[in-house]
Amino acid sequence: MRKEEFAKFLEDPTRESLREILKNNSGEQNDLDFKAEWPSDPKVAKHVLAFANYGGGCLIVGVKEENDMLTPKGLTELKDKTTIFNKITKFLPGSLLADQHINLYDFSYTESEYEKIKGKKFQVLTVNSSPEKLPFVSLNNGEGINEYRIYTRRGMQTVEASYEEIQKIINRRIETQYSSTAEIELETHLSQLKMLYEQVSPYKYFRSQTSWAANLSRALDNALGEQQKKENPNYPKENYEAFISRMIEKKKKKIEIELGVAGIEE
Known part of the structure; x- marks a missing residue:
């Protein structure tokens, strides 16, 4: 099957196109x-992740392959x-479960010009990838699948991605030039936050309550009276620098989650 025909099948599987495959x-x-x-559930999830990271693909169930020959x-x-x-x-990230990236189709051939599939049933699991959300990382352990791993397709098999393959997967995301609105507006948010902090003084200023004589004696030094300072109970306990430091750590975690590499050890 030509690449163009298979791409069309992935987009809209039909009885006719499956028959041709x-x-x-x-x-x-x-x-x-x-x-x-059908493989075990963890293995199905592993195939889904691999197809998604590879660029899309499908699993056709009900067909035995032996010695490069297909037996429906x-x-x-x-x-x-x-x-x-x-x-x-439970094995898949939410970004892969959203927007109908995964679909399952049922096909029954009560009649067919291809005799080998007549009276038989098949199911097709299709996986469409979104490059801007790569890579897709496994979220749990199970039969044949490990938590926080990136799987892909290699040599017609589902395997754990190598370092070079992970770099290629991430580069495909970078090539989409995808950035969320929140990332783009980060500097604006920080600037606005600083402006808000500048509107609140860490201290409250007031005039000291001294006697008339004491005020008169100090009039030459300070016509308005001596200025005292007292901690403002309404000032945030966390100062600006501490908040920014905390936000930096949160932002790094956010970026790891966005890239799908949270929890992966170096």
């Missing part, structure tokens, strides 16, 4: 995987979409 495809590739039966065995029953998604959710 099963009839003409020579086997697995980095953006296409076949399984005779079909499924005895179709799994419920909600059940599958509920079981893999």
